[in-house]
Amino acid sequence: MRQRDPNKTTVTIRDVAKTSGFSASTVSIVLNNAPLARYIPPQTKARIQKAAKTLGYHPNVFAKSLRSKRNHTVGVMVFDITDPYCTPILRGIENALYQASYLPILADAHNERGRFERYLEMLLERRIEGLIVLANWLYLDINLLADIERGKIPTVIIGRELESDAISSVIVDDEAGAYSGLSHLYGLGHRKIAFVRGPKALASSKARWRGIQRFAKDTGLELDPRRIVDLPDQRNPNVGVDDGFRMTEELLKRKRPFTALMAYDDMTAFGTLRALAKAGIKVPDHCSVVGFDDINPSQLFVPALTTVRQPMEAMGAAAVVIANDAITATAENRTVGAIHRKLAAELVIRESTRAVP
Amino acid sequence: MRQRDPNKTTVTIRDVAKTSGFSASTVSIVLNNAPLARYIPPQTKARIQKAAKTLGYHPNVFAKSLRSKRNHTVGVMVFDITDPYCTPILRGIENALYQASYLPILADAHNERGRFERYLEMLLERRIEGLIVLANWLYLDINLLADIERGKIPTVIIGRELESDAISSVIVDDEAGAYSGLSHLYGLGHRKIAFVRGPKALASSKARWRGIQRFAKDTGLELDPRRIVDLPDQRNPNVGVDDGFRMTEELLKRKRPFTALMAYDDMTAFGTLRALAKAGIKVPDHCSVVGFDDINPSQLFVPALTTVRQPMEAMGAAAVVIANDAITATAENRTVGAIHRKLAAELVIRESTRAVP
DNA sequence: TTGTTTTATTGAAACGATTCGCTATAATAT
DNA sequence: ATATTATAGCGAATCGTTTCAATAAAACAA
Numbered sequence: 001m002r003q004r005d006p007n008k009t010t011v012t013i014r015d016v017a018k019t020s021g022f023s024a025s026t027v028s029i030v031l032n033n034a035p036l037a038r039y040i041p042p043q044t045k046a047r048i049q050k051a052a053k054t055l056g057y058h059p060n061v062f063a064k065s066l067r068s069k070r071n072h073t074v075g076v077m078v079f080d081i082t083d084p085y086c087t088p089i090l091r092g093i094e095n096a097l098y099q100a101s102y103l104p105i106l107a108d109a110h111n112e113r114g115r116f117e118r119y120l121e122m123l124l125e126r127r128i129e130g131l132i133v134l135a136n137w138l139y140l141d142i143n144l145l146a147d148i149e150r151g152k153i154p155t156v157i158i159g160r161e162l163e164s165d166a167i168s169s170v171i172v173d174d175e176a177g178a179y180s181g182l183s184h185l186y187g188l189g190h191r192k193i194a195f196v197r198g199p200k201a202l203a204s205s206k207a208r209w210r211g212i213q214r215f216a217k218d219t220g221l222e223l224d225p226r227r228i229v230d231l232p233d234q235r236n237p238n239v240g241v242d243d244g245f246r247m248t249e250e251l252l253k254r255k256r257p258f259t260a261l262m263a264y265d266d267m268t269a270f271g272t273l274r275a276l277a278k279a280g281i282k283v284p285d286h287c288s289v290v291g292f293d294d295i296n297p298s299q300l301f302v303p304a305l306t307t308v309r310q311p312m313e314a315m316g317a318a319a320v321v322i323a324n325d326a327i328t329a330t331a332e333n334r335t336v337g338a339i340h341r342k343l344a345a346e347l348v349i350r351e352s353t354r355a356v357p
Numbered sequence: 358m359r360q361r362d363p364n365k366t367t368v369t370i371r372d373v374a375k376t377s378g379f380s381a382s383t384v385s386i387v388l389n390n391a392p393l394a395r396y397i398p399p400q401t402k403a404r405i406q407k408a409a410k411t412l413g414y415h416p417n418v419f420a421k422s423l424r425s426k427r428n429h430t431v432g433v434m435v436f437d438i439t440d441p442y443c444t445p446i447l448r449g450i451e452n453a454l455y456q457a458s459y460l461p462i463l464a465d466a467h468n469e470r471g472r473f474e475r476y477l478e479m480l481l482e483r484r485i486e487g488l489i490v491l492a493n494w495l496y497l498d499i500n501l502l503a504d505i506e507r508g509k510i511p512t513v514i515i516g517r518e519l520e521s522d523a524i525s526s527v528i529v530d531d532e533a534g535a536y537s538g539l540s541h542l543y544g545l546g547h548r549k550i551a552f553v554r555g556p557k558a559l560a561s562s563k564a565r566w567r568g569i570q571r572f573a574k575d576t577g578l579e580l581d582p583r584r585i586v587d588l589p590d591q592r593n594p595n596v597g598v599d600d601g602f603r604m605t606e607e608l609l610k611r612k613r614p615f616t617a618l619m620a621y622d623d624m625t626a627f628g629t630l631r632a633l634a635k636a637g638i639k640v641p642d643h644c645s646v647v648g649f650d651d652i653n654p655s656q657l658f659v660p661a662l663t664t665v666r667q668p669m670e671a672m673g674a675a676a677v678v679i680a681n682d683a684i685t686a687t688a689e690n691r692t693v694g695a696i697h698r699k700l701a702a703e704l705v706i707r708e709s710t711r712a713v714p
Numbered sequence: 715t716t717g718t719t720t721t722a723t724t725g726a727a728a729c730g731a732t733t734c735g736c737t738a739t740a741a742t743a744t
Numbered sequence: 745a746t747a748t749t750a751t752a753g754c755g756a757a758t759c760g761t762t763t764c765a766a767t768a769a770a771a772c773a774a
Contacts, residue, residue, distance in 0.1 A: 012730055023754045028732055036733085039751050058482050062428070063730035065419040066759045076463070081448055084441070084653060091439055094465045098472075103479055106433070106463040108451045115455075122460055125415050241657055270657045277659045296441060297654035300598055300627045302634045369760055380724050385762055393763085396721050420760035423729045720771070727764085736755085743748070 092316020244271020601628020
């Protein structure tokens with residue numbers, strides 16, 4: 001005969017029932033403040049609550065989820081947590097989830113497809129209620145997301161807008177951001193401006209360049225191809241610096257003088273700063289530099305980097321709002337279409353830019 | 358009469374049982390390769406496995422955990438994910454957990470006590486199998502951990518060694534690290550060395566200073582109190598830079614010349630670099646600077662920072678190993694004492710230090 | 715032949731919570 | 745006095761899985 005372990009460690013709802021003198025049903029109703037709780041007199045509630053507290057009762061989420069199919073958990077998949085771009089977004093996600101009483105399960109794909117798939121599997125098994133994908137600097141292909149669609153799990157992707165319209169997205173307005181960055185340099189009197197463009201395969205590269213071109217057209221600024229270089233396609237956030245360094249040296253070698261340089265992103269800009277320092281070119285005295293992103297180190301640098309700031313915490317929070325809405329919609333059996341948010345970037349003027357002498 | 362939803366979406370073990378023609382018990386035994394599976398003929402196994410695959414059966418983890426009390430989940434509590442010191446450790450944790458097929462639930466206390474407690478509660482409810490606490494730059498009091506002890510959840514704390522011997526820890530050898538950093542400067546000929554010490558309340562501050570003192574004693578180096586300043590106690594990782602800046606200015610004001618400066622950590626060192634630049638003092642030409650930690654931006658800086666590197670990924674991995682051992686021990690009803698690991702720091706020589714002229 | 719062991723499979727009882735439907739009393743209306 | 749309704753509480757089924765105990769057929773031994 002199977003019998004309860006007498007010296008068991010977990011306290012169940014039945015224990016609370018026993019010590020409070022009521023049934024498990026009543027305890028459940030009271031503790032969850034279910035609709036039926038309106039009939040339960042206050043003193044009964046008090047007795048039950050006291051019993052629960054003194055016993056140190058914690059409802060078992062597994063038992064709970066087994067019935068309710070809800071577990072207040074969302075998956076957060078990043079592609080490389082090492083990337084400083086990730087951190088503030090993660091903070092934004094975490095904070096918003098906390099407000100909504102969700103807990104994040106963290107998965108880091110290390111930019112490996114296999115790992116991404118394995119994690120996706122694990123998250124699906126765990127019946128996450130929503131999924132937030134942080135597609136930092138990634139070449140993500142779409143088929144991976146078929147799985148997600150199949151499972152009907154509300155999904156939001158940050159940093160990339162997918163062609164498929166089944167998945168929500170939060171991105172920054174790269175085009176307007178680049179426009180404002182260049183506008184800043186132009187306003188300072190710069191006309192000979194060099195560009196280190198992003199990898200061609202990245203959507204954000206294209207968008208940012210569109211902003212540059214639009215500004216050039218609007219003002220008649222000339223974009224000299226000899227002052228333009230491209231970052232190679234195969235990158236990794238931390239070699240971005242090296243690439244920026246190399247590309248800037250390439251630019252210097254071309255002997256086309258420039259008084260300002262716009263880098264694809266802050267990491268690239270750091271490489272640029274290094275190359276310029278090596279060449280004895282002072283920033284901002286001899287050359288202004290503008291980055292993009294405003295990752296944490298940018299403000300620490302000497303000189304502090306002027307850059308176009310992505311509202312990363314806000315992006316994380318926005319993703320959670322979208323996910324949360326979709327989750328409650330699903331719970332209430334409503335359907336809701338994919339939502340696409342594009343947040344504004346903000347120019348942050350620091351020490352790496354100054355008026356042309 | 359309650360009846361099954363005919364167009365339900367989840368496929369259960371009973372569905373597999375039905376289509377394969379065996380009972381749920383058998384299916385369970387086969388799919389988990391339980392001990393009893395040794396009696397099951399291969400062709401039965403094959404039939405069941407095929408059925409499971411074609412139906413797309415994923416066992417429900419909640420039902421599973423409800424019985425087995427295991428859920429392959431550990432809580433990871435950080436005190437401020439924004440701190441660049443966190444990221445590599447998190448990576449180390451994540452990676453090691455992945456190897457062991459665990460999934461991390463991320464909690465960020467934002468350095469608020471209330472938030473820490475709330476998260477602890479949530480994690481406990483979720484019946485995490487282990488807890489890893491990342492006590493970066495925190496003033497953590499012990500009572501918080503009473504809860505953990507009560508629940509008998511294997512816990513490892515990174516970055517801090519607790520007096521209580523019930524909780525394992527992973528720390529870096531701060532003393533030896535500081536010793537080697539100073540030794541490096543000394544070897545370059547520096548004798549007039551300034552120090553920006555860490556906040557007094559931090560254990561690592563004390564340990565690092567012990568290393569300094571030991572080196573001074575070993576070599577007869579004089580530690581002039583007028584070249585020593587202390588960081589204030591109330592800090593936050595990102596104002597660490599400002600504090601470093603202020604303290605260095607204070608040092609400069611004192612008119613006691615120095616040819617090298619050791620900062621409590623890299624963040625502080627960034628502040629120092631800024632202050633020195635402002636004063637027109639070139640690094641490393643006129644003054645060498647050494648940091649501690651080797652956070653990501655340190656290598657990006659111009660000049661790249663010479664620093665004492667904490668093996669952060671390894672620390673995260675070590676914490677997981679300890680936690681994992683404790684978890685399996687608990688599962689097998691063995692008891693295992695707290696383990697304390699102290700990892701070696703490693704001097705990383707970059708561009709911010711050079712021999713005294 | 716009968717008895718024992720091995721092989722193959724299953725029913726039923728948990729795990730811990732929620733919830734529907736039922737009962738029983740008290741309060742109110744007719 | 746009886747019918748009706750609001751108030752309180754409980755029993756039992758259910759969620760999807762694992763696992764123990766039981767059964768039954770086959771294989772083997774005596």
